Amino acid sequence: MMVTEKEYVGIAEDVYSVDSKKTSSPYQKGDRVAGDKFEIIEKVEDNLENGMQAMAVAPVIDGQVDTSQIVIAYAGTNIWDGGRDADTDIQSIGLGNTTVMLKSSIDYKSILAGLC
Numbered sequence: 001m002m003v004t005e006k007e008y009v010g011i012a013e014d015v016y017s018v019d020s021k022k023t024s025s026p027y028q029k030g031d032r033v034a035g036d037k038f039e040i041i042e043k044v045e046d047n048l049e050n051g052m053q054a055m056a057v058a059p060v061i062d063g064q065v066d067t068s069q070i071v072i073a074y075a076g077t078n079i080w081d082g083g084r085d086a087d088t089d090i091q092s093i094g095l096g097n098t099t100v101m102l103k104s105s106i107d108y109k110s111i112l113a114g115l116c
Contacts, residue, residue, distance in 0.1 A: 001059055003071060010034030011057060015073040018044045018053040033057060039065050 014033040020026045027033065031040050034057070042056040053075035058067045 001061055001066065001069065003059065003069065007034050007037055007059075008071070011038060011071055011073045015053060015055055015075045018046050018055055018075065020046050027055060032060065036060070038071070041065060041067060041070065 011034045014027065017023050017033075018027050026046060027040055027044055029040050029043050032038065033040060033055075037060060038057040039060050040055050041058045045052055045054040054073060056070055056072045058065050058070050060066070
């Protein structure tokens with residue numbers, strides 16, 4: 001199965017619902033997204049310190065999660081989050097401070113290692 005452009009759009013839109021400041025019921029591991037065609041397979045990232053939101057999802061085929069195709073989605077800059085995203089952008093892109101980007105609780109290496 002190939003992920004379609006429409007499905008990528010759905011995933012990209014749904015990653016913003018990871019933000020606990022944006023919704024009263026943020027997405028969690030096991031939730032279905034993109035029209036219930038994908039399942040969140042790993043802990044979502046809603047980092048209150050640097051404003052990053054992300055999730056790792058895999059397609060659901062015949063009711064089963066297919067981890068041979070993983071999509072990692074990141075939310076873009078949200079200027080309405082009290083300045084966290086904009087501050088992180090300024091520090092990381094404008095000032096070259098990469099330490100703010102490294103503060104994530106998602107262990108992507110473990111996810112990928114567990115699937116191989």
